[in-house]
Amino acid sequence: MDKFEERTIKTENIFDGKVVRLQVDEVELPNGKTSKRELIKHSGAVAVIPITKDNKILFVKQYRKPLEKTLIEIPAGKMEEGEEPEVTAVRELEEETGYTTNDLSLVTSFYSSPGFADELLYIYITDQLEKLDTPPDGDDDEFVEIIELTLDEAKRYVEEERIHDAKTNYAVLYLHALGRM
Known part of the structure; x- marks a missing residue:
């Protein structure tokens, strides 16, 4: 014990x-x-770092009621009970961005707020995006705008606190550390 x-x-x-x-x-x-x-x-969540063919990162801009402000984030969403993280990752990528992929790599997983929540968040990355002809409908109560940023632009957004959540800050730091963009 x-x-x-x-x-x-x-x-x-x-x-x-x-x-x-x-x-x-x-x-x-x-x-x-x-x-x-x-x-x-919480049943867990998944986020995706989607990188386009022209080396930009896809983000979603959406209002976050607990914060009473709009944030720019990597696509993410809640896992359904019994759903595998990879399935959630593709579903959320398709719903929020209109892109899909057959090539996801797990970057990491972490507990988002272990002082009071058991949410385990998985982060995947893909640079093999395909635009869907007919994207699936997203959640009825979710309104997002797609934004494409270079890594340098994303780092500036972090400094300006326009990107201000843990998973997206992690994604930007991860890409910076990779030095691949």
């Missing part, structure tokens, strides 16, 4: 929504005392 482990004594389910489930766990701490943990349960 991990000496830092917190043993769950009781779980109270608070909310079960379309995107997340919220619960409060009463836990026994390593020192024997008890505490409460507010937890967000």
